[in-house]
Amino acid sequence: DAGVIQSPRHEVTEMGQEVTLRCKPISGHDYLFWYRQTMMRGLELLIYFNNNVPIDDSGMPEDRFSAKMPNASFSTLKIQPSEPRDSAVYFCASSDKSGYSNQPQHFGDGTRLSIL
């Protein structure tokens, strides 16, 4: 079975440019999460969706960040304009919540973003 698929794997761009990260969750999973990981701050939850609806975006750093999930198989995280401090690894994860048990999250390979 295909896991969570993220693209691109690496992105290097100049500050001020728009950056779009993409994610395809595991088929059938109804939760999708976007995380950012840095050495200083660890793994931070930015936003998560349930059935394509944003549930909690309190982790989104500022208005320059936006996320969408137009359908069950695709999500984007956009940074506009990008700044050097946005440099990090961005992970997408998905999980299935069924019944009374909460399922673990499955992560994509991540996008390594460098803003120059």
Added chain:
Amino acid sequence: RKEVEQDPGPFNVPEGATVAFNCTYSNSASQSFFWYRQDCRKEPKLLMSVYSSGNEDGRFTAQLNRASQYISLLIRDSKLSDSATYLCAIYGQNFVFGPGTRLSVLP
């Protein structure tokens, strides 16, 4: 108090040693508990879920102490390949990951 806390380490242990990590959480209503492993420059990968009665998977044993609000991970007969960062994840209202504990198993 942070929602989920872990000793960052690093834990440097010789091959064959037994090592244990703890992860404390503040939300007493937390429902689900997991341990993840993350290798350098890789994504976190699920190591094991943590069940109320405790559970074991080969050399790995996970336990939950609801009264004291922590989970633990015990690794027996550690291998060089166990070197990684171990993250706990707690599901209460939301999923929260701990900052991770770095383990280095030395030859």
